Amino acid sequence: MIGGGFIRIIQAEISRVLRKPFFCVIPLLSLIYVLYLEIGAYNNALAFHKGTIELPTGVPNPFAGVDLSQMLYWFRWENITTAAGATYLAGWVGIILVGYVGAVWFADDLRTGVNKQIAVLQKHLMPVVVGKILTLALYMAGILIFIVLGSVLTTLFLSDVPGREPAALLRWIPLRNLMLYSIIAVMWACLAAMITLLSRSPVIGVAVGVMWPFAETAILFSGNSTIQLLIAKIAPISTIQSILAFVYDRFSWVIDSAPVILWTTSPPLTRTIENGVIQPYLLPISFLMTALVIYTFVAVGGIILGYYVSVRD
Amino acid sequence: MFELVEVTKKYRNHEALKQLRFVIEPGVTAVVGPNGAGKTTLFNILTGRIFPTCGTVFYNGQPVEKIRGNLGYLFEDPPFYPYLTAENQLGYFNALREYPVEAHEVERELEKWDIPPKGKKIKDFSQGMRKRLGLANAFLGNPQIVILDEPFNGLDLEGQQLLEDTFVTYRSKDRFLIFSSHQLERITLLADRIVILDQGRLVYTGETKELAEQATKVIFYLPGDISMDLLRTPLVLEIGKRGVWVTAAVQKEKGPLFLQHLAEHGIVPQSSRLLISELEYVFEEKQVSRRLPY
Known part of the structure; x- marks a missing residue:
């Protein structure tokens, strides 16, 4: 079964997924979450620019005299893909939604026993499982594209947004970042799916997919022991955060020494101790990508193994 | 034919099948036995979905795993996605088959078993309707081998009659229909051969007619x-x-x-x-x- 068989399986999976209301709600929730932050950041930028924002007594306006178009840098269409996608994945809501989807993706097969029926209908399970994984990847990419398009369209209603150039959406950097975000989302979703299948429990899969980001961040931020600093270099959420920092290309969170209203900020979890001072730092992107790819391959392998085991009594 | 050679299946806490050795010839074969006799385990092994702990099952001289994907199977409680309609579900299973059939055959099978294809989601189906859909899936494409686990349970009279009529088409030299039932009157009428299991062991195998004459x-x-x-x-x-x-x-x-x-x-x-x-x-x-x- 090559080519036509794969397409047939993916078409069938897409058709199934679209008929489950849950999978139609998730993109909407994702978009609402990102738009909430987008519009909030826009309003903050205006308030800072006009000086109408309420600041604590004695605290000067850090953006006094800064050009509004510079403060709205991340709303430019050449940058909005980067900002929207990172907003979604850097925040708790986004990564949790991704983990939840991954955990639930195979849950119906386990819960209903459809996986066993499929195992009778199809001698070669590999194309079916890979087809389901590819559909999950398409779904994740679809959510990110949906978020980006929604963010772009929203800027049409935000009058001061500069740089609304449609061609800018198709430049290499935004497309590269969109691809990276998709891989991140697929990686995290597949890890949650793997837990569901290997434990044969959607509840455990959801628990891990949803709670792991909290747990990892709490553990890594709770101290600076050698082990914690080492784990921070390779743990999955830490890897994701570091990649997001890379795509922002903005380690100090400023542009040209002028402060910029950022849509979202999430410092990387990797850090080092220099002269007794904790300093966040970024690992090389090649290392981060290798980690991302390894995690994805491990997750995919775990899904395949878990599915094969699940069809046997 | 199917040939079981010293087939044993052990689970963690018990032995479901114990050193089964018999053959299943073409035609309609009934597998009977009390609850826990090992009927479903036997069927799962015949489909190639699970493997025996010891022993081998052959189909026409080849390991039975090779026929997976080329047979129809009815689970006692057929599994479906509850949010799909009958047409969507059967279409989904068809798309994932080793050998899918044309779309019109799916429609025809749904019509044959009098299942509403659209509008109603499977979660709203009665037990009998779910069983009909399971049967439609099992017989889709007119497979050479069909295995049915308790096919008559939950079916109304009309459904039972329809199923019995389908059985007749499997009384041939190159087709297999293997089913389980607790309704012994029906077995006498429908099955060419009978296999009796009890606590995982083979108790009897032979032609139904010979058994009845005894x-x-x-x-x-x-x-x-x-x-x-x-x-x-x-x-x-x-x-x-x-x-x-x-x-x-x-x-x-x-x-x-x-x-x-x-x-x-x-x-x-x-x-x-x-x-x-x-x-x-x-x-x-x-x-x-x-x-x-x-």
């Missing part, structure tokens, strides 16, 4: 406190116990004489079943059952 007895159900002396008569072939009743097996022709014998001692058989399915008697006889000393 049964020429009648079983009487008598009060549990009946005196054994009363039953020590040449008329009684075998005494047993079934629940609260004592059973006495008598040659069919001697039935009236035995009734007279009972009446002379003021005993009236408690059960109205003076004549039961011959197959059921033999089925009982072939099982490991409790027997009272004669």
Whole structure:
């Protein structure tokens, strides 16, 4: 079964997924979450620019005299893909939604026993499982594209947004970042799916997919022991955060020494101790990508193994 | 044909199948046995979905795993996605088949089993309708081998008739229909061959007709406190116990004489079943059952 068989399986999976209301709600929730932050950041930028924002007594306006178009840098269409996608994945809501989807993706097969029926209908399970994984990847990419398009369209209603150039959406950097975000989302979703299948429990899969980001961040931020600093270099959420920092290309969170209203900020979890001072730092992107790819391959392998085991009594 | 060679299946806590060795010829074969006899486990092994702990199953000389994807199977409780309609579900399964069929065949199968294709989601189906959909899936594409686990359970009369009509088409030299049922009357009518399992062991295998011909007895159900002396008569072939009743097996022709014998001692058989399915008697006889000393 090559080519036509794969397409047939993916078409069938897409058709199934679209008929489950849950999978139609998730993109909407994702978009609402990102738009909430987008519009909030826009309003903050205006308030800072006009000086109408309420600041604590004695605290000067850090953006006094800064050009509004510079403060709205991340709303430019050449940058909005980067900002929207990172907003979604850097925040708790986004990564949790991704983990939840991954955990639930195979849950119906386990819960209903459809996986066993499929195992009778199809001698070669590999194309079916890979087809389901590819559909999950398409779904994740679809959510990110949906978020980006929604963010772009929203800027049409935000009058001061500069740089609304449609061609800018198709430049290499935004497309590269969109691809990276998709891989991140697929990686995290597949890890949650793997837990569901290997434990044969959607509840455990959801628990891990949803709670792991909290747990990892709490553990890594709770101290600076050698082990914690080492784990921070390779743990999955830490890897994701570091990649997001890379795509922002903005380690100090400023542009040209002028402060910029950022849509979202999430410092990387990797850090080092220099002269007794904790300093966040970024690992090389090649290392981060290798980690991302390894995690994805491990997750995919775990899904395949878990599915094969699940069809046997 | 299917050939089972010393097939054993062990799970963590028990042995579901024990050293089965028999063949299944083409045609309609019934697999019978009490709950826990190993029927479903046997079926799962025949489909190639699970593997025996020991032994091998062959189909026409090849390991049975090779036929996976080329047979129809009905689970006792057919699995479906609850949020799909019948048409979507059957279309989904068809798309994932090793050998999918044309879309019009899916529609035809749904029509044959009188299943509403659209509008109603499977979660709103009755048990009988779910069973029909499972049967539609099992027979889709007219597979050469069909295995049905308790196909008659939950079906209404019309569905049962439809299923029986389908059975007829599998009474041929190159097709297999293997099914399980607790309805022994139906087995007598539909099955060419019968396999009896009990506690994972093979108790009997052979042609249904031969088995039925062996049964020429009648079983009487008598009060549990009946005196054994009363039953020590040449008329009684075998005494047993079934629940609260004592059973006495008598040659069919001697039935009236035995009734007279009972009446002379003021005993009236408690059960109205003076004549039961011959197959059921033999089925009982072939099982490991409790027997009272004669």
